[in-house]
Amino acid sequence: MNAIIGQPVSRVDGPAKVTGHATYAAEFSLPDLAYAAMVLATIPRGHVRSIDRAAAEAAPGVLAVMTHEDAPRLPYKQIAQRPQVDAQSGEQLHVLQDDQVRFNGEPVAVVVAETLEQAVHAAELVRVEYARSPAVTIFDAKQGRPPGEGNAKAGRVPELGRGDVEGAMAEAPVRVEARYVHPREHHNAIEPHVTIAHWEGESLTLYDKTQWVDNDRKEIAHVFGMEEERIRVVSPFVGGAFGSALRTWPHVTLAVMAAKRVGRPVRLELTRRQLYMAVGFRPHSEQHLRLGADKDGRLVALEHDVVQQVGRYEEYAETALSPTSHLYQCDNLRARYRLVEMDTNSPCPMRAPGVVTGVLGLEMAMDELAVDLGMDPLELRLRNYAEQDQQKGLPWSSKELRACYETAAERFGWARRKPEPRSMREGGTLIGYGMATAIYHSDRSGGSASVALTGNGMAVVRSASSDMGPGTYTSMTQVAAETLGLPVDHVRFELGDTNLPYAPVHGGSITMASLGNAVVAACQAVQTKLAGLAQAAQQGPFAGLAENAVVARDGGLGRADGSGPVVPYAELLRQHNLGWVEAEGSAQPGEETKKYSSAAFGAIFVEVRVDEALGTVRVPRMVGAYDVGRVINPKTARSQCIGGMVGGLGMALEERAEWDARFGKVMNANLAEYLVPVNADVAELEAIFVPNDDRNFNPLGVKGLAEVAICGVAPAIANAVWHATGRRIRELPITPERLLG
């Protein structure tokens, strides 16, 4: 049997997606479905003075109007061990539980009607009067405070370091110092967040957009004081999320309350504008770096301060210091992380949370250091190559970053770069080459899967995981097919339902390293179970054989000594009059985190072309080489990498929430004014995977790749813009007005 892992298998859910038959959360058809629309606060802080709901209640088709005045008081029970996707201290928004307004966009009422049009219209008829209180709506980095204990315990530490930074910095012959600004960004997955809540007696079914059905259930169980067993969450397809669907947002609670009130299933779909207030975002950050190096370019001192915005009612923090702590060899380091409280909705993880920000500052500062040293930027990285994780004092479980640099530089033609800025020009077009390193720590979490072998020769593999786009359906199918020795089209993988075995969060690039190994375990368990049945039987090809005498191979069972035929699973089931046989398997992180530090790596090289007169930046090509461990499916893996490049291009050149401090509000809350890359913004993208297989990290040898693919892209572009123009734009996005200003 040929290997299936490592083959560029086309997505197994591809036909469903291209024919419109993949069912996303909003699309479940329920009898008597009613529609909800939210009314959101229009002040940044204060309280609701009065609500006039008469006109809304009298409007045609309206079934209910609910405000804090008549919403049920919900228990909001504490979760003993908060999941990592939640804010780690403070209190999540208790929706419609009091008259307070904590941010512009907090829900103050929900209207339910027979149709969407009626609900939206009636929501506009609700008249709310507010009493406004002074609000903090301006980001002031000087107001930064350390994250609280909850976040520190979860790894979002206020400080880390080693050695003597002040002493080493003072003696360093070459020093650079710079400040970088990264604006508030929004996920803007094309599918809006949406929940359908359906009560049947005391049981609740949620059709929800979520990256983690099991946690969604747990959160709603705690909010409503219900037993988890009474709740089922269904989410077979997620139309992109990038972190915005990791945790359970207040609108899910609203949908559940509304459905209870009207005694019918209710759909609550956020509008594009509401997505800028009702779910999280990547927080605005400002960072300050000081780098000291010797004349040969070796880092002797590194100081990195990151300050980010946070809401005031709960504390979300990021691991922004992690890349600085271990990307380069440097004996003297001090990094600090601070939060500035503002009256805003809570930020949340967005692809490579914190790390993409930390890498941005570090990789732009390294480029500035290379200029001061008169050294090639790639050579500077190689001179500071970290052979181990210096902060943790552990060896890498694997690291092929050097191969990434070499492969991508060669493919890109980095040797053709002339070191001087503005030295590569074609008429009025300035050409620049830039590069950066990418890193994202690799994590694992526990999870389970089940496998059923059926009499018709199929294997059905199940786990409550998610597929927001990376291709979980396909890659897990490949892992199961290879382990079972079956062709891909004889395996079906099911996910996105709390009725299935427990899966960890679909985020942080952990899905394959975590659940992939559980799928392998489940496949092996079902093989063992079938072998046991065959051995215990009175008759049949393996009856009475010893435990180790029967092994699985080539899609069936055979004798360990190789004698006799391999009997396909389905035939064995028939022989033993079984319709199917099923087993569960699980995988947990082991001792590897005590022995090794694990991360995915990448090297990104980009060319930019800048119109000198207009200040417009185009990116004709990007080349990335990645060490992500073993690649299960190079086709879908490449799609993740080029998707990361496009996301990084948006970050570098386009994306920025326009914040109006008078109202504490994003003013460009739509896809025409909040710019994201379009097809015409993107040209040649090349992603190369350097060979690796990290069995030190987990048995499958994968490290994860969604997050690392966006890290390093924006600084590579910014560095290329400097090379093209001689202008160092330290605040993203790099817009024409900044380049011409």
Add this chain to the structure above:
Amino acid sequence: MPEPSQNFSLTLHVNGTEHRVAVDARTTLLDALRDRLHLTGTKKGCALGQCGACTVLLDGRRVVSCLMLAVMAEGRQVTTIEGLAQGDDLHPVQAAFVEHDAFQCGYCTPGQIMSAVGAIREGRAGSDDEIREQMSGNLCRCGAYTNIVAAVRDAASREG
């Protein structure tokens, strides 16, 4: 101000089938397709005409169905993503999207495909630059653009 009449009964011709449907005067073609006819292949991404996820063909031309009222589509031929494949045989553009992995999450995909079908029929998919330009009304947040260009180029050459 008197309440305008909000209820209309109309006939929509979708994918060659006639549907009698009751709509509100304010119902968009998109919401009529998704919520009344349960043809949910056409996606709602922004409802503001900005993302292209709701693209359908109206009398063979590309339109964003979120910016069109259902009543405006009466008597016209609507083609949605569900109307492209012949049984299990995918339309060449659909097959090319699968082959070239021209999507990740799949949510913008029906709109991308309908735009591509329209652009190819109109003879506006002649070069990569033209494809990029013609397909720029369809946002893909997963960033599959280069694969989308490859898929459209491939399908256009097969049909052409």
